[in-house]
Amino acid sequence: MNKTGFEGQRDIRMTICTKLSTGFMIMAFAVLGLFSGTASAQNDPQPWQMNFRPPATPVMEDIIEFHNLLLVIEGLIVIFVLGLMVYIVVKFNSKAHPVPTKTTHNSFIEVLWTVIPVIILIIIAVPSMKLLFFMDKAPADQVEMTLKVTGHQWYWSYEYVDEGELTFDSNMIPDEDIDISKGQVRLLEVDNRVVLPADTTVRVLMTAEDVLHNWAMPSFGIKMDTVPGRINETWLRVPSAKIGVYRGQCSELCGVRHGFMPIVVEVVSKQDYARWLVKAKQEFANNSGHVDVVQNVTNIR
Numbered sequence: 001m002n003k004t005g006f007e008g009q010r011d012i013r014m015t016i017c018t019k020l021s022t023g024f025m026i027m028a029f030a031v032l033g034l035f036s037g038t039a040s041a042q043n044d045p046q047p048w049q050m051n052f053r054p055p056a057t058p059v060m061e062d063i064i065e066f067h068n069l070l071l072v073i074e075g076l077i078v079i080f081v082l083g084l085m086v087y088i089v090v091k092f093n094s095k096a097h098p099v100p101t102k103t104t105h106n107s108f109i110e111v112l113w114t115v116i117p118v119i120i121l122i123i124i125a126v127p128s129m130k131l132l133f134f135m136d137k138a139p140a141d142q143v144e145m146t147l148k149v150t151g152h153q154w155y156w157s158y159e160y161v162d163e164g165e166l167t168f169d170s171n172m173i174p175d176e177d178i179d180i181s182k183g184q185v186r187l188l189e190v191d192n193r194v195v196l197p198a199d200t201t202v203r204v205l206m207t208a209e210d211v212l213h214n215w216a217m218p219s220f221g222i223k224m225d226t227v228p229g230r231i232n233e234t235w236l237r238v239p240s241a242k243i244g245v246y247r248g249q250c251s252e253l254c255g256v257r258h259g260f261m262p263i264v265v266e267v268v269s270k271q272d273y274a275r276w277l278v279k280a281k282q283e284f285a286n287n288s289g290h291v292d293v294v295q296n297v298t299n300i301r
């Protein structure tokens, strides 16, 4: 994906905003007594994690920058309003100021407190709309492959649209079968991971078979409803520097096992992906069309 026109502005914004917002964050964490050092380099969710997971796609990087910009603006507003309130409480309490003034209007200030918020909203709206359009769809000429995601009660199925009949289901591995030594994470591990190549623009199409689900991948900046009878579209591109395992979950209440349909995406090099494709085509050869897998009935605590 070529860098877009707002990359330059983004860099400048990022330097200022990131510095300021990091300052705000450190202040906030210090106040809460929860500051626990720099963010972990791992992609998995961490205990007591307070910040975003490391971004893996340009969309998530932009979301974090936009968040940083908002945090600075909000922080300044909060400090300003708090300052005003403290000023009023100190200066105009009944002891310090026993005879109240009868002032009711000040046209100049009224114009200011209308115009300034409008300007602030415009400052927010411009990058917000740019980001919305950027994350909406990858330009058609840059799409290199398509992944179709289907939500079911209560598992996901994936279809590699450009690879003929390659389709499989992805079920959560129950607690008793989790093998921590293999890096498996309880409630966040599946039997068949989605495997995607790095440095590839992937169009992701989403739908559902039964009820609303939501394919949410925090590191990719994706959280999109899968809707029966509709196809929703988004995209992702993970650079080869960020090859790794990424985890997400269904994020739309979809029934009793809603909490037990995790998503695991393994981003690998193009060569490894080609090797995986050959293997997967054999392994899932009988899955032509959709095959319902009988759910493992397990007692999940």
Ligand SMILES: [Cu+2]
Residues within 6 Å of the ligand: 151, 152, 154, 212, 213, 214, 250, 251, 252, 253, 254, 258, 261
């Ligand atoms: Cu669901």
